[in-house]
Amino acid sequence: MKPDNDPDLRVSDLIDFNGGGWNVNLVKQVFDEEEWGSILNIPLSRFWPRDSQFWWPARYGIFMVRSCYWLARLGHLRTWALQFGAxxxxxxxxxxxxxxxxxxxxxxxxxxxxxxxxxxxxxxxxxxxxxxxxxxxxxxxxxxxxxxxxxxxxxxxxxxxxxxxxxxxxxxxxxxxxxxxxxxxxxxxxxxxxxxxxxxxxxxxxxxKPSHSWNLMASCWSPPVEGWVKINFDAHISAVVEVGLGVVCRDHHGHIIALGVKRVEASWEPSLAEAMGARYAMELAARLGYMRLVLEGTL
Ligand SMILES: [Zn+2]
Incomplete structure (x- = not known):
């Protein structure tokens, strides 16, 4: 964290609750370059749990004076080495x-x-x-x-x-x-x-390796039954620190009825990016009021 920041700043201050993600500009403003990348990679829960204190030198995350003494005795780098390995x-x-x-x-x-x-x-x-x-x-x-x-x-x-x-x-x-x-x-x-x-x-x-992620898999795609919506989702990890999420909603005729595309500044693992794509698809479905839906990976 940059030294001139507000010492009372809380994690919740860094979250854009309307946009449903990190407040990217603020995170970049508050933290050094090597830190904000790691922060932006942390996916946020949609349940918005309240801030709580977590003290890593103690086993259950609860602050204890003894662990504080231990930390001070060892010095910062040594403790980092103990936690993550030399x-x-x-x-x-x-x-x-x-x-x-x-x-x-x-x-x-x-x-x-x-x-x-x-x-x-x-x-x-x-x-x-x-x-x-x-x-x-x-x-x-x-x-x-x-x-x-x-x-x-x-x-x-x-x-x-x-x-x-x-x-x-x-x-x-x-x-x-x-x-x-x-x-x-x-x-x-x-x-x-x-x-x-x-x-x-x-x-x-x-x-x-041109991106194949967004290509429609028309040959193997099948429509949902009448009255249902099929939502296909995909994630594309680009070479830079960015993940693209895409969602296509189609009816039983195969007609596209809604589309959603979102870019997130993060370097997620492929499995996490896919999971975030599925979550984005479900959020979109909830917003559009689709109750009967089939969720399927790849567009
Ligand atoms: Zn090769």
Whole structure:
């Protein structure tokens, strides 16, 4: 949190109750860049529970003087390390120390946490049929594959001064590779390494993976029975920190009777984005007064 903010500010002050989400501008105004991204990723309950205090150093979230004493004795970073692990803390520091646009930090952090939308991960969560790389069709699309090993990514790294990354470095995860590189190179090199990884990702996203999410699946879509409404929903995670939610309502003739599109500033996991799409569909149905409805994923 930025130091010059109102110390009495509450979580509820940051919520736009009319719009049903975070007050994005206020959250960005109150928090630092590395913090507001994480806050905006937290989906809000529609039940609007009241604010309550939660004290993480104590087991049940209830403040105790003993835990406060313990916190003060250890110091902030040590306690962070105890809560999240020393490695995580170092990684967090290294990623958020990177200079450049905040989107780069977010991208590298998501790559380190393994939360980029690659096929291997989507297939393991049943959000994609195959884990095969859609660009080269030669291997599973893991994060390491997408950022370093796929055809075009290899060309990009070979043309750089770090072609050896493709053979010598740890390839177990992006976090391992990033840590390995970070421990051996200075800040400027790490910056360029991250920019190249980001370029590889963006290039594949823009050139090889045009969005299929909004395409009408006319061939397998079937209308609801008379008197019912079928609501199809979908979520599209874009390369930047944004999720698009789309809803189409059709009657038993297959005619479109209502549409809804919403953009949310967040970097949600695919399964969470789908769930938020379903919630958006139900909210729209309630607002339009549809009582008998069939809810179905994909548009
Ligand atoms: Zn590939």
């Amino acid at each position: 490695r995580e803390t170092e990684l967090w520091r290294a990623v958020w120390r990177l200079e450049g646009p905040p989107k780069l930090n977010h991208f590298i952090w998501r790559a380190c946490k393994g939360s980029l939308a690659v096929k291997e991960r989507l297939a393991s969560r049943h959000a994609a049929l195959s884990s095969q790389c859609p660009v080269c069709n030669k291997a599973e699309e893991s994060i390491i594959h997408a950022l370093f090993e796929c055809t075009y990514a290899q060309q990009l790294w070979r043309a750089s001064e770090w072609g050896s990354l493709l053979t010598d470095d740890p390839s177990t995860s992006f976090a391992d590779r990033f840590e390995w590189f970070n421990s051996r190179r200075d800040g400027e090199d790490v910056q360029r390494f991250c920019a190249l990884a980001w370029a590889a990702w963006e290039y594949a996203e823009k050139v090889f």
